[in-house]
Amino acid sequence: MADPLILALDQGTTSTRAILFDARGRALAEAGRPLEQFYPADGWVEHDAEAIFQTSVEVLREAVQKAARAMSDVAAIGITNQRETVVIWDKASGRPIHKAIVWQDRRTAPTCDKLRAAGREGRLTEITGLLLDPYFSGTKIAWLLDNVDGARARAEAGELLAGTMDSWVIWKLTGGKVHATDATNASRTLLFDIRKQAWSAEMGEMLDVPLSLMPDVRDCTGDFGETDAALLGRAIPIRGVAGDQQAALMGQGCIRPGEMKATYGTGCFMLINTGETAPVSKARLLTTVAARVNGRTTYALEGAIFIAGAAIQWMNEGLNVGGGPQGVEKLAMEARDDQGVVLVPAFTGLGAPWWDAGARGAIVGLTRDAGLAEIARAAFDASALQTRDLIEAMRADAPTAFHDPNSSGGGVELRIDGGMSRSAWFSQRLADLTGVGVGRATYGETTALGAALFAGVGSGVYRDVGEAAGARPKTEGFAPAMDPHRREAAYARWLDAVARVRS
Numbered sequence: 001m002a003d004p005l006i007l008a009l010d011q012g013t014t015s016t017r018a019i020l021f022d023a024r025g026r027a028l029a030e031a032g033r034p035l036e037q038f039y040p041a042d043g044w045v046e047h048d049a050e051a052i053f054q055t056s057v058e059v060l061r062e063a064v065q066k067a068a069r070a071m072s073d074v075a076a077i078g079i080t081n082q083r084e085t086v087v088i089w090d091k092a093s094g095r096p097i098h099k100a101i102v103w104q105d106r107r108t109a110p111t112c113d114k115l116r117a118a119g120r121e122g123r124l125t126e127i128t129g130l131l132l133d134p135y136f137s138g139t140k141i142a143w144l145l146d147n148v149d150g151a152r153a154r155a156e157a158g159e160l161l162a163g164t165m166d167s168w169v170i171w172k173l174t175g176g177k178v179h180a181t182d183a184t185n186a187s188r189t190l191l192f193d194i195r196k197q198a199w200s201a202e203m204g205e206m207l208d209v210p211l212s213l214m215p216d217v218r219d220c221t222g223d224f225g226e227t228d229a230a231l232l233g234r235a236i237p238i239r240g241v242a243g244d245q246q247a248a249l250m251g252q253g254c255i256r257p258g259e260m261k262a263t264y265g266t267g268c269f270m271l272i273n274t275g276e277t278a279p280v281s282k283a284r285l286l287t288t289v290a291a292r293v294n295g296r297t298t299y300a301l302e303g304a305i306f307i308a309g310a311a312i313q314w315m316n317e318g319l320n321v322g323g324g325p326q327g328v329e330k331l332a333m334e335a336r337d338d339q340g341v342v343l344v345p346a347f348t349g350l351g352a353p354w355w356d357a358g359a360r361g362a363i364v365g366l367t368r369d370a371g372l373a374e375i376a377r378a379a380f381d382a383s384a385l386q387t388r389d390l391i392e393a394m395r396a397d398a399p400t401a402f403h404d405p406n407s408s409g410g411g412v413e414l415r416i417d418g419g420m421s422r423s424a425w426f427s428q429r430l431a432d433l434t435g436v437g438v439g440r441a442t443y444g445e446t447t448a449l450g451a452a453l454f455a456g457v458g459s460g461v462y463r464d465v466g467e468a469a470g471a472r473p474k475t476e477g478f479a480p481a482m483d484p485h486r487r488e489a490a491y492a493r494w495l496d497a498v499a500r501v502r503s
Helices: 049-066 109-115 123-128 138-147 152-154 165-173 201-207 244-251 309-318 323-333 372-397 424-434 446-458 466-470 484-501
Strands: 005-011 015-022 027-035 075-081 087-088 162-163 181-183 216-220 239-243 260-264 268-274 286-293 296-305 343-345 361-363 412-418 439-441 475-478
Touching: 005 049, 005 165, 005 446, 015 296, 015 446, 027 049, 075 087, 075 165, 075 244, 075 286, 075 323, 075 446, 087 138, 087 152, 087 165, 087 343, 109 138, 109 466, 138 152, 138 201, 152 162, 162 165, 165 181, 165 424, 181 239, 201 424, 239 244, 244 260, 244 268, 244 286, 244 296, 244 446, 244 466, 260 372, 268 286, 268 372, 268 446, 296 372, 309 323, 309 372, 323 424, 343 424, 343 484, 361 484, 372 484, 412 424, 412 475, 424 439, 424 475, 446 466, 466 484
Parallel strands: 005 075, 075 239, 181 216, 260 412, 412 439
Antiparallel strands: 005 015, 015 027, 087 162, 260 268, 268 296, 286 296, 343 361, 439 475
């Protein structure tokens, strides 16, 4: 095929989008649709799975049309998705038995608390690399089986199928011919043994989930069937699948041990590739599958920061700083150096590596001459200092993967994307406060790009993941420029402030 194109479907939490890429990793056109959220009870969040599928078809068509290209030019489709959102559907009719339960949903917190109280979390973490939390899919599946009339009996009779949103979209796109997921999405369910690379009967029993519901687990570059020709005008191979953060890891070219990326949105997800070693975290980071290609599994440590960009939004809305994020940034740049003000944005508790749900936010170090500018800078610094927390935890958990930035062999680079990364000032501040070189992606849609790169490998557009990673856009570099003594003093103030707010 001359000039093969790759079509990426990015099924996210707030929207579904498609982007058409060429073999050099350049985006030719994109299309998107917003996704309606449903909140049937406090802490519950749901999506309409049927609407997700319909909009997926629409945006796939529209992206190709916008590029004025033909579907016959598309070599493959790659899919990336909100990882822990789950749906159960009827095998015969293809209709969901209930709305999809979104990763943000907290309805299964009592189940997790009960299992934790019974001493089950240690074994679960050993097998799955995860923690007992409603965030993950397994307890959501059990809830659906127990709360939808007749669902458990129908599941045991083999009438139902379950899966994360990639599995659902693949099933629908292939006309019900393929029930499959990839290893990265499987690793987020609480049901998958990440070392044996198979569904765990022990976890199925622990969570009361029949494993017959679950999809076949394939490589990120595997064969996921072809689309029904009636949907897109021709049958197109689906040859790449990965959860959103793992897709972004690929889109950032982090394919070797020690390479890491951070995505700054409302919160922040940071992953470091640990190669074929699945480390056991002492800092309660998540051990997850980074990718599986040609049967070879690579792993990652993952840490989540609850509040990153949301702290800037709080400045706009809570403290009435105008001008959006740019207004807060302009104010922050006016702050005095070494002003000593620290904002701990524990609005909903602290994430990794602290995992303190009872912690609450605070501003520490206020003096008579401190003002909004100093608080604004502290809001940006909080994201950088929380990133430093994760870097220190990852260095301790995976010392062989993490290259010491102070070593003579050169430092590690933290590759960043997401809304806050668009600020050159914040990117430099991040490098200064972490002591790590920062590489800012020059193309923002790294998640969709990663899905496209996986599909490109799976369809033969690229020879391997190394060649695929070479197709990503270059990064803009920011080297640490802050005096090391100032950096360590700032981090000491941060650790002191965190200690003050912890429950």
